[in-house]
Amino acid sequence: AQSVTQLDSQVPVFEEAPVELRCNYSSSVSVYLFWYVQYPNQGLQLLLKYLSGSTLVKGINGFEAEFNKSQTSFHLRKPSVHISDTAxxxxxxxxxxxxxxxxxxxxxxxxxxxx
Amino acid sequence: EPEVTQTPSHQVTQMGQEVILRCVPISNHLYFYWYRQILGQKVEFLVSFYNNEISEKSEIFDDQFSVERPDGSNFTLKIRSTKLEDSAMYFCATPKTSGSIEQFFGPGTRLTVL
Known part of the structure:
Protein backbone atom coordinates (compact mmCIF):
# COMPACT_ATOMS: atom_id res chain seq x y z
CA ALA A 1 0.00 0.00 0.00
CA GLN A 2 1.08 3.55 -0.61
CA SER A 3 0.39 6.86 1.07
CA VAL A 4 1.07 10.47 0.15
CA THR A 5 1.60 13.43 2.45
CA GLN A 6 1.30 17.00 1.31
CA LEU A 7 2.35 18.98 4.33
CA ASP A 8 0.99 22.33 3.22
CA SER A 9 -2.75 22.66 2.73
CA GLN A 10 -2.34 26.21 1.49
CA VAL A 11 0.62 28.16 0.07
CA PRO A 12 0.33 31.91 -0.59
CA VAL A 13 2.95 33.33 -2.95
CA PHE A 14 3.41 36.67 -4.62
CA GLU A 15 3.25 36.80 -8.39
CA GLU A 16 6.60 36.19 -10.11
CA ALA A 17 8.06 34.66 -6.95
CA PRO A 18 9.32 31.06 -6.87
CA VAL A 19 7.29 28.34 -5.22
CA GLU A 20 7.82 24.84 -3.92
CA LEU A 21 4.98 22.49 -3.06
CA ARG A 22 6.06 19.59 -0.91
CA CYS A 23 5.15 15.95 -1.34
CA ASN A 24 6.36 12.92 0.56
CA TYR A 25 5.28 9.37 -0.01
CA SER A 26 5.62 5.96 1.55
CA SER A 27 5.51 2.63 -0.20
CA SER A 28 6.78 -0.89 0.20
CA VAL A 29 7.35 -1.19 -3.56
CA SER A 30 8.76 0.98 -6.31
CA VAL A 31 6.35 3.69 -7.33
CA TYR A 32 5.50 6.02 -10.10
CA LEU A 33 4.93 9.64 -9.08
CA PHE A 34 2.67 12.33 -10.49
CA TRP A 35 1.54 15.87 -9.96
CA TYR A 36 -1.93 16.90 -11.05
CA VAL A 37 -3.49 20.36 -11.08
CA GLN A 38 -7.16 21.11 -10.56
CA TYR A 39 -8.49 24.52 -11.52
CA PRO A 40 -11.75 25.66 -9.91
CA ASN A 41 -14.72 23.57 -10.99
CA GLN A 42 -12.64 21.50 -13.37
CA GLY A 43 -11.17 18.02 -13.57
CA LEU A 44 -7.60 16.91 -12.97
CA GLN A 45 -4.87 17.75 -15.42
CA LEU A 46 -1.52 15.99 -15.41
CA LEU A 47 1.37 18.39 -14.79
CA LEU A 48 4.25 15.95 -14.84
CA LYS A 49 5.30 12.43 -13.98
CA TYR A 50 8.27 10.41 -12.80
CA LEU A 51 8.44 6.85 -14.08
CA SER A 52 12.18 6.17 -14.23
CA GLY A 53 15.46 7.71 -15.38
CA SER A 54 16.41 11.30 -14.62
CA THR A 55 15.20 12.38 -11.20
CA LEU A 56 14.44 15.90 -12.41
CA VAL A 57 11.32 15.96 -14.52
CA LYS A 58 9.83 18.88 -16.34
CA GLY A 59 6.16 19.35 -16.98
CA ILE A 60 3.72 21.77 -18.48
CA ASN A 61 3.33 25.43 -17.56
CA GLY A 62 6.97 25.76 -16.42
CA PHE A 63 6.68 23.33 -13.51
CA GLU A 64 9.33 20.80 -12.58
CA ALA A 65 9.75 18.23 -9.82
CA GLU A 66 12.62 16.25 -8.39
CA PHE A 67 12.37 12.67 -7.25
CA ASN A 68 14.46 11.98 -4.16
CA LYS A 69 14.38 8.31 -3.29
CA SER A 70 16.33 8.59 -0.04
CA GLN A 71 13.97 11.26 1.27
CA THR A 72 10.92 9.69 -0.40
CA SER A 73 9.98 13.09 -1.74
CA PHE A 74 8.73 14.52 -5.01
CA HIS A 75 8.52 18.28 -4.50
CA LEU A 76 7.04 20.49 -7.19
CA ARG A 77 8.72 23.76 -8.11
CA LYS A 78 8.24 26.73 -10.36
CA PRO A 79 10.77 29.58 -10.57
CA SER A 80 8.23 32.30 -11.24
CA VAL A 81 4.50 31.93 -10.69
CA HIS A 82 1.67 33.66 -12.47
CA ILE A 83 -1.84 34.55 -11.36
CA SER A 84 -3.13 31.78 -13.62
CA ASP A 85 -1.29 29.19 -11.50
CA THR A 86 -3.85 29.65 -8.73
CA ALA A 87 -5.28 26.15 -8.32
CA GLU B 1 -5.45 16.36 -26.63
CA PRO B 2 -7.46 13.15 -26.18
CA GLU B 3 -10.73 13.46 -24.33
CA VAL B 4 -12.63 11.53 -21.74
CA THR B 5 -16.25 12.60 -21.53
CA GLN B 6 -18.60 12.07 -18.62
CA THR B 7 -22.36 12.41 -18.35
CA PRO B 8 -24.23 13.93 -16.73
CA SER B 9 -22.15 16.85 -15.53
CA HIS B 10 -24.43 17.20 -12.50
CA GLN B 11 -26.84 14.66 -11.02
CA VAL B 12 -29.24 15.40 -8.20
CA THR B 13 -30.98 12.46 -6.58
CA GLN B 14 -32.95 11.53 -3.51
CA MET B 15 -31.39 9.35 -0.84
CA GLY B 16 -32.04 5.68 -1.55
CA GLN B 17 -32.32 6.12 -5.29
CA GLU B 18 -30.07 4.43 -7.83
CA VAL B 19 -27.79 6.51 -10.02
CA ILE B 20 -25.72 5.60 -13.05
CA LEU B 21 -22.77 7.73 -14.01
CA ARG B 22 -21.40 7.37 -17.50
CA CYS B 23 -17.96 7.72 -18.99
CA VAL B 24 -16.79 7.51 -22.57
CA PRO B 25 -13.07 7.01 -22.33
CA ILE B 26 -10.33 7.24 -24.90
CA SER B 27 -11.09 4.47 -27.31
CA ASN B 28 -9.28 1.15 -27.55
CA HIS B 29 -7.99 1.08 -23.98
CA LEU B 30 -8.51 -1.83 -21.66
CA TYR B 31 -7.95 -0.03 -18.35
CA PHE B 32 -10.53 2.29 -16.79
CA TYR B 33 -10.66 3.84 -13.37
CA TRP B 34 -13.19 5.59 -11.16
CA TYR B 35 -12.32 8.09 -8.46
CA ARG B 36 -14.32 10.15 -5.98
CA GLN B 37 -13.67 13.58 -4.52
CA ILE B 38 -15.85 14.73 -1.66
CA LEU B 39 -16.08 18.51 -1.60
CA GLY B 40 -12.90 20.03 -0.22
CA GLN B 41 -11.18 16.70 0.23
CA LYS B 42 -8.64 14.63 -1.65
CA VAL B 43 -9.30 12.46 -4.66
CA GLU B 44 -9.90 8.84 -3.66
CA PHE B 45 -9.48 5.74 -5.80
CA LEU B 46 -12.60 3.61 -6.12
CA VAL B 47 -11.97 0.89 -8.69
CA SER B 48 -9.93 -0.13 -11.71
CA PHE B 49 -11.47 -2.15 -14.49
CA TYR B 50 -9.45 -4.21 -16.94
CA ASN B 51 -10.72 -6.17 -19.89
CA ASN B 52 -14.28 -6.18 -18.54
CA GLU B 53 -13.36 -7.25 -15.02
CA ILE B 54 -12.59 -5.43 -11.79
CA SER B 55 -8.81 -5.36 -11.38
CA GLU B 56 -8.56 -3.59 -8.04
CA LYS B 57 -10.98 -1.86 -5.69
CA SER B 58 -10.70 0.24 -2.56
CA GLU B 59 -12.51 -0.08 0.74
CA ILE B 60 -14.91 2.62 -0.42
CA PHE B 61 -16.11 0.43 -3.27
CA ASP B 62 -18.61 -1.66 -1.29
CA ASP B 63 -21.61 -3.66 -2.43
CA GLN B 64 -23.53 -0.49 -3.21
CA PHE B 65 -21.18 0.19 -6.12
CA SER B 66 -20.81 -1.64 -9.40
CA VAL B 67 -19.06 -0.97 -12.70
CA GLU B 68 -19.93 -2.17 -16.15
CA ARG B 69 -18.93 -1.74 -19.72
CA PRO B 70 -22.35 -2.22 -21.32
CA ASP B 71 -21.06 -1.71 -24.83
CA GLY B 72 -17.80 -1.12 -26.59
CA SER B 73 -17.51 2.52 -25.66
CA ASN B 74 -19.44 3.41 -22.51
CA PHE B 75 -18.22 2.68 -19.02
CA THR B 76 -20.64 3.09 -16.10
CA LEU B 77 -20.51 3.44 -12.34
CA LYS B 78 -23.73 2.50 -10.57
CA ILE B 79 -24.64 3.33 -6.99
CA ARG B 80 -27.60 1.17 -6.04
CA SER B 81 -29.01 3.02 -3.04
CA THR B 82 -27.46 6.41 -2.61
CA LYS B 83 -26.62 7.87 0.79
CA LEU B 84 -26.02 11.47 1.74
CA GLU B 85 -22.30 10.77 2.07
CA ASP B 86 -22.14 9.68 -1.59
CA SER B 87 -22.39 13.33 -2.56
CA ALA B 88 -19.12 14.03 -4.36
CA MET B 89 -17.45 14.57 -7.69
CA TYR B 90 -16.90 11.32 -9.53
CA PHE B 91 -14.11 11.14 -12.08
CA CYS B 92 -13.36 8.43 -14.57
CA ALA B 93 -9.88 8.05 -16.02
CA THR B 94 -8.05 6.04 -18.62
CA PRO B 95 -4.40 5.70 -19.61
CA LYS B 96 -3.34 8.46 -21.92
CA THR B 97 -2.21 5.97 -24.55
CA SER B 98 -2.32 2.22 -24.77
CA GLY B 99 0.28 0.82 -22.39
CA SER B 100 1.04 4.14 -20.68
CA ILE B 101 1.00 4.62 -16.94
CA GLU B 102 -0.33 8.14 -16.56
CA GLN B 103 -4.08 8.50 -16.31
CA PHE B 104 -6.16 11.03 -18.18
CA PHE B 105 -9.17 12.29 -16.23
CA GLY B 106 -12.61 13.23 -17.39
CA PRO B 107 -14.29 16.47 -16.27
CA GLY B 108 -16.28 14.67 -13.59
CA THR B 109 -19.90 14.26 -12.56
CA ARG B 110 -21.08 16.16 -9.53
CA LEU B 111 -23.48 13.93 -7.58
CA THR B 112 -25.73 15.59 -5.03
CA VAL B 113 -27.77 13.32 -2.77
CA LEU B 114 -30.64 15.03 -0.95
Missing part, protein backbone atom coordinates in the same frame (compact mmCIF):
# COMPACT_ATOMS: atom_id res chain seq x y z
CA UNK A 88 -5.26 23.01 -6.22
CA UNK A 89 -2.22 20.78 -6.72
CA UNK A 90 -2.29 17.07 -5.97
CA UNK A 91 0.64 14.74 -5.64
CA UNK A 92 -0.12 11.10 -6.46
CA UNK A 93 1.61 7.75 -6.53
CA UNK A 94 0.89 4.40 -8.07
CA UNK A 95 2.49 1.01 -7.70
CA UNK A 96 4.57 -0.45 -10.48
CA UNK A 97 2.07 -3.01 -11.75
CA UNK A 98 1.53 -1.17 -14.98
CA UNK A 99 -2.04 -0.01 -15.41
CA UNK A 100 -3.45 -2.23 -12.68
CA UNK A 101 -2.80 0.19 -9.84
CA UNK A 102 -5.07 3.07 -9.03
CA UNK A 103 -3.55 6.36 -7.99
CA UNK A 104 -3.20 7.31 -4.34
CA UNK A 105 -3.53 11.05 -3.90
CA UNK A 106 -2.39 13.47 -1.24
CA UNK A 107 -4.84 15.89 0.31
CA UNK A 108 -3.80 18.66 -2.03
CA UNK A 109 -2.14 22.05 -1.71
CA UNK A 110 -4.03 25.18 -2.59
CA UNK A 111 -1.65 27.56 -4.32
CA UNK A 112 -2.75 31.15 -3.92
CA UNK A 113 -1.00 33.73 -6.07
CA UNK A 114 -1.11 37.24 -4.70
CA UNK A 115 -0.64 40.22 -7.02
Missing amino acids: EYFCAVSGNRGGADGLTFGKGTHLIIQP
